[in-house]
Amino acid sequence: MIEKTEKLTFKDITSPFTNGIINNNATFRLVLGTCPTLAITTSASNGIGMGLSVLFVLVCANAIVSILRNIIPRKVRIPAYILIIATFSTIVEMVVRAFLPDLYDKLGLFLPLIVVNCILLARVESFASLNRVIPSIMDGIGIGLGFTFSITLIGIVREFLGAGSFFGIPINSIISAELPMTFFILPAGGFMVYGFLMVIFNSVVDKIQKSLENRNRVNLGSRSVNAHISTPEIDTQGGK
Amino acid sequence: MVDLLNEKKENLVEETNNFEPMKDNGSLKRHFKGKKINESLKIIIVLGLIAMVASIMLAVVNFYTKIDENQQILDEIGSLYSSEISTTVDVSSISNYLGTEIKAYYIADDGANIIVAKANKGDKVCYNATGITIIVIIKEGLIEKVVSFSHSETPGLGERALREEYLNQYEGINTDLIFIPEGDFISTPEFNYFNPSVITGATYSSNGVSLAVKAAVKAYRSRGN
Amino acid sequence: MPYWLYLVIGGIFINNFVLSRFLGICPFLGVSRKTETALGMGLAVIFVMGMTSIITFGLNLLLKELNIQYLQTIVFILVIAALIQLIEIVIKRFAPSLYTALGVYLPLITTNCAVLGVAIMNVTELATQNIFTSFVNGISSGIGFTLALLIMAGIREKLEYSEIPEKFKGFPITLITASIMAMAFTAFAGLSF
Amino acid sequence: MDFSKEILYPVIILTGIAIFFSILIAIFSKRFAIKKDLQVETVLGLLAGANCGACGYAGCEAFAKALVKGEAKLSMCNATNKECKKKIGALLGTDASDEETVVVCACIGGIMCEDKYEYQGYGDCASVELLSGGRKSCPTGCIGMSTCVSSCPVHAIDIIKGVAVVNQSKCIHCGICVLNCPKSLMKRIPKKAMYFIACSCHESGKNVRINCKVGCIGCGICAKVCPEGAITMVDNLPVFDYDKCIGCGVCADKCPSKCIKELVLPQKNDE
Numbered sequence: 001m002i003e004k005t006e007k008l009t010f011k012d013i014t015s016p017f018t019n020g021i022i023n024n025n026a027t028f029r030l031v032l033g034t035c036p037t038l039a040i041t042t043s044a045s046n047g048i049g050m051g052l053s054v055l056f057v058l059v060c061a062n063a064i065v066s067i068l069r070n071i072i073p074r075k076v077r078i079p080a081y082i083l084i085i086a087t088f089s090t091i092v093e094m095v096v097r098a099f100l101p102d103l104y105d106k107l108g109l110f111l112p113l114i115v116v117n118c119i120l121l122a123r124v125e126s127f128a129s130l131n132r133v134i135p136s137i138m139d140g141i142g143i144g145l146g147f148t149f150s151i152t153l154i155g156i157v158r159e160f161l162g163a164g165s166f167f168g169i170p171i172n173s174i175i176s177a178e179l180p181m182t183f184f185i186l187p188a189g190g191f192m193v194y195g196f197l198m199v200i201f202n203s204v205v206d207k208i209q210k211s212l213e214n215r216n217r218v219n220l221g222s223r224s225v226n227a228h229i230s231t232p233e234i235d236t237q238g239g240k
Numbered sequence: 241m242v243d244l245l246n247e248k249k250e251n252l253v254e255e256t257n258n259f260e261p262m263k264d265n266g267s268l269k270r271h272f273k274g275k276k277i278n279e280s281l282k283i284i285i286v287l288g289l290i291a292m293v294a295s296i297m298l299a300v301v302n303f304y305t306k307i308d309e310n311q312q313i314l315d316e317i318g319s320l321y322s323s324e325i326s327t328t329v330d331v332s333s334i335s336n337y338l339g340t341e342i343k344a345y346y347i348a349d350d351g352a353n354i355i356v357a358k359a360n361k362g363d364k365v366c367y368n369a370t371g372i373t374i375i376v377i378i379k380e381g382l383i384e385k386v387v388s389f390s391h392s393e394t395p396g397l398g399e400r401a402l403r404e405e406y407l408n409q410y411e412g413i414n415t416d417l418i419f420i421p422e423g424d425f426i427s428t429p430e431f432n433y434f435n436p437s438v439i440t441g442a443t444y445s446s447n448g449v450s451l452a453v454k455a456a457v458k459a460y461r462s463r464g465n
Numbered sequence: 466m467p468y469w470l471y472l473v474i475g476g477i478f479i480n481n482f483v484l485s486r487f488l489g490i491c492p493f494l495g496v497s498r499k500t501e502t503a504l505g506m507g508l509a510v511i512f513v514m515g516m517t518s519i520i521t522f523g524l525n526l527l528l529k530e531l532n533i534q535y536l537q538t539i540v541f542i543l544v545i546a547a548l549i550q551l552i553e554i555v556i557k558r559f560a561p562s563l564y565t566a567l568g569v570y571l572p573l574i575t576t577n578c579a580v581l582g583v584a585i586m587n588v589t590e591l592a593t594q595n596i597f598t599s600f601v602n603g604i605s606s607g608i609g610f611t612l613a614l615l616i617m618a619g620i621r622e623k624l625e626y627s628e629i630p631e632k633f634k635g636f637p638i639t640l641i642t643a644s645i646m647a648m649a650f651t652a653f654a655g656l657s658f
Numbered sequence: 659m660d661f662s663k664e665i666l667y668p669v670i671i672l673t674g675i676a677i678f679f680s681i682l683i684a685i686f687s688k689r690f691a692i693k694k695d696l697q698v699e700t701v702l703g704l705l706a707g708a709n710c711g712a713c714g715y716a717g718c719e720a721f722a723k724a725l726v727k728g729e730a731k732l733s734m735c736n737a738t739n740k741e742c743k744k745k746i747g748a749l750l751g752t753d754a755s756d757e758e759t760v761v762v763c764a765c766i767g768g769i770m771c772e773d774k775y776e777y778q779g780y781g782d783c784a785s786v787e788l789l790s791g792g793r794k795s796c797p798t799g800c801i802g803m804s805t806c807v808s809s810c811p812v813h814a815i816d817i818i819k820g821v822a823v824v825n826q827s828k829c830i831h832c833g834i835c836v837l838n839c840p841k842s843l844m845k846r847i848p849k850k851a852m853y854f855i856a857c858s859c860h861e862s863g864k865n866v867r868i869n870c871k872v873g874c875i876g877c878g879i880c881a882k883v884c885p886e887g888a889i890t891m892v893d894n895l896p897v898f899d900y901d902k903c904i905g906c907g908v909c910a911d912k913c914p915s916k917c918i919k920e921l922v923l924p925q926k927n928d929e
Contacts, residue, residue: 038487072290078549079287079550082542087298121572191644191647195637195644202632280684287679292669295536295668527671550679
């Protein structure tokens with residue numbers, strides 16, 4: 001909650017950005033936007049397309065909401081935010097359909113879908129409506145990129161397992177060996193891939209954070225009392 | 241095109257500036273506190289204003305980006321079918337199944353009926369805003385060609401029902417063999433009629449295509465031939 | 466068999482919104498920790514789906530009349546959001562414990578694909594389009610959603626006491642359970658009417 | 659359609675719908691406003707708001723009402739932190755003197771402690787406790803059937819390797835688990851404590867080793883090595899005097915069965 005009077009430090013500006021990608025990555029950590037994630041990650045190029053369109057709408061919506069955050073009364077905040085999000089996603093759809101027909105063919109299907117994406121309302125309500133404009137925009141970019149990264153990752157895995165191709169380029173050795181299982185294209189497979197990737201993502205990130213913690217604890221040297229930062233893992237009850 | 245987007249951004253920013261009188265945050269707060277505007281009045285004003293600005297922006301953008309669909313269809317048919325289009329049939333008079341729509345109906349010089357039919361079936365509901373649109377060419381009671389015009393099926397799954405190899409099963413079929421049910425149910429079993437093969441894993445889309453073909457044939461029959 | 470009965474069976478089992486059409490997954494994963502909150506959420510979704518089906522059907526006729534179809538999504542979403550806001554106030558007043566239990570997930574119903582999915586489906590796909598069938602379709606899809614939510618909540622309550630590897634606790638195990646449930650429900654797809 | 663109609667219709671419709679619903683919302687929020695008495699409201703604002711029920715009332719709101727009426731004492735609620743308690747004390751004129759405490763699980767056994775019998779069947783620690791004092795051979799061993807896990811309002815307790823472990827960064831110290839644990843292993847220790855004994859078995863060393871590989875055998879080494887003399891052995895278990903203890907950690911190092919654990923509290927900025 002950064003108030004207007006305080007001067008924006010560099011950390012205030014960049015922390016939402018880096019946070020968005022790793023710590024609260026929308027798909028794996030906050031588990032938001034699962035409906036579009038399962039629906040469109042049947043191919044990696046869909047993922048990138050969807051991710052970028054969400055990124056654009058999220059940044060615009062975050063900016064406008066944080067400009068108006070003091071005017072919108074608390075009682076009617078959700079309909080107001082939804083109006084702003086829906087306006088941007090419809091505008092993007094119209095502009096892309098009129099001026100970029102080939103992009104529209106690839107991505108036209110997802111643009112009406114952005115309105116339904118839980119990430120937008122969740123981020124707008126929990127971040128943009130409380131902070132100032134620049135951190136909100138940075139948060140929008142961070143969360144957007146994090147979302148793009150994770151759904152492209154899921155898209156690659158599903159496309160590879162399900163259709164035996166990588167970004168649309170079929171890998172003949174797999175297809176000829178009759179290996180691709182359409183199960184992974186079906187949403188039931190989508191759940192499975194999403195679950196396992198979430199486990200892998202979280203364990204990798206936790207490992208990185210633990211190695212950072214250990215480095216901090218080592219260079220602190222002596223076991224000074226309560227000096228080290230308590231690691232977020234479960235057994236904090238002095239599990240030496 | 242790029243400048244249009246930038247221009248959109250500028251008037252977006254200046255639109256929001258002149259929309260809310262707030263030059264600096266503090267004065268607005270004092271203004272509201274001072275006047276003690278009744279809370280519910282504020283709710284109505286703010287939501288109404290946001291809706292108005294939103295609808296103005298949408299209408300403006302829509303006006304500039306309106307694409308003439310008929311023109312697109314005509315170009316497609318031009319590239320597809322050699323002979324000239326002689327008459328265009330008034331489409332609104334044709335009654336069709338619910339969930340399907342006849343977008344256009346032309347008759348070429350050599351008597352071929354070219355019908356553009358759209359079915360709102362598809363393998364996704366919430367995201368399937370565009371449905372399946374196909375062009376059916378019928379000449380002297382025989383379906384000459386079925387071509388997909390636009391669709392929003394999942395690539396590699398639903399989209400297989402709109403590929404060339406699947407659609408050419410309709411070529412050469414006599415229109416009388418296509419079963420046209422009258423009642424609400426479209427899926428009543430068809431005994432001695434033409435039964436299109438369905439691609440596994442793309443059942444919804446295959447049904448969508450057969451529904452669109454039925455709608456086209458029904459329109460063809462309603463013209464009395 | 467009247468058509469609306471087909472809709473009821475279809476909505477609940479055959480094209481169940483969560484498990485065979487895969488809409489409304491966010492609240493499905495989020496709220497299904499306890500059966501009481503799942504039921505509370507389910508009832509709210511049924512009410513919203515019923516109301517939106519009626520209102521959006523009327524609005525769509527108006528939009529078609531003036532042929533500004535491009536406004537369809539934004540009008541539907543505005544109606545849903547406003548309805549959710551009304552429910553939130555009513556639940557806060559009459560069932561505060563349910564309100565705290567639902568927490569952030571009540572506003573997230575607004576972005577729930579299932580609710581918007583029903584609104585769009587009523588307008589595009591239904592064979593006979595009148596207010597009554599739209600309403601029945603809305604209610605039955607809502608019941609289908611609640612059914613899937615309750616099954617999931619039941620399983621997740623059982624999961625609390627089973628030995629789960631460290632990294633799989635929480636959402637990953639829920640996703641895998643949902644995947645197995647989805648496999649089971651695809652069996653219903655064969656029954657499509 | 660010409661330009662004006664093209665713009666006019668969408669504006670009328672969208673704004674019309676928005677205004678219609680905002681009027682509805684305004685009316686609803688007026689009529690269904692929750693009637694609240696101001697003093698209870700401020701007290702409720704200062705309380706922790708965990709609705710855990712440790713104070714014996716149905717939730718924080720009921721506790722706040724009882725506080726305002728004077729029926730309840732502030733010390734019954736352990737979840738609220740010190741500053742808020744002072745503010746409430748000042749508001750209601752009651753004293754808020756008692757000292758801040760933290761909840762820990764005083765057992766380390768779990769899978770390291772043999773089972774007397776294999777319990778098959780539904781239920782949690784309370785139901786297993788009925789069967790001759792629980793399935794653990796150690797009379798005060800943690801059964802690990804997670805009664806405390808399901809009772810904790812903030813999910814701060816987990817069963818790790820068969821024994822309950824409190825996650826201090828989530829715990830709000832409300833004490834609901836202290837009430838629920840059939841073996842009363844959940845103990846309150848002062849917040850300033852740095853080490854504590856994670857065992858509550860008063861049997862002699864030999865018996866403990868038969869039941870549990872990691873239990874406290876009452877050897878008394880910790881009492882001997884403690885530079886401040888803060889530990890006294892009472893009935894085969896060390897008792898910490900937290901005023902003298904400086905948290906040097908020597909006792910934890912020297913303890914042969916490693917059952918003296920360090921209490922790691924989240925730093926203020928972690929909150």
